[in-house]
Amino acid sequence: MNRANRQNLRVLSSHESTSSQLTAVTSNYPASAQQWAELWLCVYLFRLPLDVLIADTGQSAVVTEEKSGRSMVGTVSSSALESGIRTGMTLAAALSLNQTLNVYPRDLCAEQRGLESLAARLMVISSRVALYTDASIAIEIQGSLRFFGGVDGLLRRLKRALDEMGYAYTLSIAPTVRAAYWLSQSSGEHKVYHMDALVSALGALPVQLAVQNSKQLSRMQRSGIRCLADLMRLPREGMARRFGTATLKVLDQALGRVPELVNSYHPPGVFSEQREFYLPTHDLNLIRPAAEELLISFQNYLTQRQSATQRFKCKLIHLNAPATVIDVGCSHYASHADHMLMLLEEHLQRLELKADTTSVVITSKHIEGFVPGQLDMLNPVTTDSQSWCQLIEQFEARLGSECLKRLVACLDHRPEYAFSITNRCVEAATTGLPLRPLWLLETPQILSVVQGLPQWHGSLCLMRPFERIEQGWWDQQDICRDYCAAHNAAGSKLWLYQERRSRRWFLHGVFA
């Protein structure tokens, strides 16, 4: 940051106090300063080990941790706190205080899952979300402030999401991520918007936050260093010599003197979710709502990542049989649950369950960046063509993609190579050829000959001119034919050829 910007900041910070003023203040930043500035919000989930295991409905509960063979009390619920149970007690001591205590062993995997799902959910607030420690999430909010109408609007949105997930939390805002994390550890909602205010805001925090090494910590406490302000008052050289450079580095990061690298959270690139049934079921009417629920969750996942999918799998897991896998493909990118459910429904309708189903899984590995449809306001055909694409998907889902055919003309003089059948839309080549029939037989039909004239529902009358089509040595499909039109007594107009080598007549097309 250059000197001019620094001065500018100092002037602004002198009359900055409330968050409502903040939006006005930030909008006056010079552009370079705004690009540089970061504002971190840290959510600290202080009761996470308990919250992922039970929804706190006022019951006395503790989470225990094993420490050197003994069960120690870790996280304590609010009503257990009232009966005098504290973190760090032995389990026996806690049980003696409250006999009705519910005890849960700590589940680190569940905590990680809970933290990740919260992080995925908070990605609606900012694209830079980080799992900062194993119980806190840091969000860079500077870029989102204007969208949410300032800090107040953003916090309202954030708190609603946190309350819905049912986590106990404290949060704080600071210009550096470490400062925000430290502030969130203390009680109260701290909001620090400027670098210059950091020193005084962090000063009152206990020194334990900056020092992890217990030997160093006790040495500091013996020297009378209790809060960060005491630590900051020390000369740098002396501090580095006495307590090591690690503490100094952490402190510098918190004060914004040294940048800190934060690993952003990225939601997994594969979607997979499962719903289990209480009892194994044979009833599709029970499976359908479960699949719908999963697809809605899939839709939320796609919306958060601003992506869409072209292919997903629905797996029905059976008790004593291999799982039934339904592969659903979409010709266009799908991101709406309704659309995906409609496609899945076509498969389910034709499904014959061989065994009872215990659970449903929806997985998708094909997550791709958002492909917006044509957003042309003046072209109403767009929605029609989209709905037609959806219909084609529905046909493919029910009838199988081999039933669906598109035609393309190819540049070849041999009739059977002058077209091809595909499943996809292809640009057609235009050809200028003499009159051709509308129907072509897949394999030419051999005709019997009576008195030199070929027969097809009666004797055929040949019409001139004849057209000679031959050659094809380049792909070993050499032909040597004389084509002509013909009609029979009923008026059917046909396209025949005589193979010149064998002199046999074949029917190859019908002028429908």
Next chain:
Amino acid sequence: MSDTLDKLISSTPCLWKGGRSRQQASAALPTGYAQLDQVLPAGGWPLGVVIELLPESIGIGELRLLLPAIRVLTQSQRQVLMINTPYIPYAPALLHAGLDLNYLLMLMPRNWRDALWSAEKALLNPACGMVLVWSDNFLSNKTKLDDNKATRRLQVAAQVNQAILVLYRLSAGYCQNRQSPWAAVRLGLADNDGCLMIDVLKIRGLHKRFRVELDLNQR
């Protein structure tokens, strides 16, 4: 009824013409043959109806009759679906007729039930302009589906987006008692020395039966 009388009736606007006024109000798709447009009460293929075509035999021009209409539809970016075609539609010939193949789709369902299902789904789609169904190889089977009911459902579906359903069946295998009363137009097609003889068996809005001879090669 003589032509003069017809002309007189049409020139009197306050005269109620049984069933005909509604037909005139509805839009039509030009057939591409001036001769045919003149005699059809809507001035072309009526929209939102089931048209039954009963060719005497295959290859007399039963598809060529519809090609100009299909060309207009594909060029105005309406989708055309062909269900259960007897042979492969030949792409160069279709291109020669001016069709945009990107708007043409073929569907080969395994049974008549799937064919009817897809026809109805397509008709209900706003992008669809025309659905052509060839029914012969399915109906010759023992699958006795209630044909009347199916035609009625398709008629209702066709009305939703003003699409046209064309139902092909050979008149040889067609018995009179299986005639469905729900088709708005029923035309018998026969060959008459290189020309297509259209026998108008039924058409909504007209009570007379008449014949039109059309030379498909000289439009």
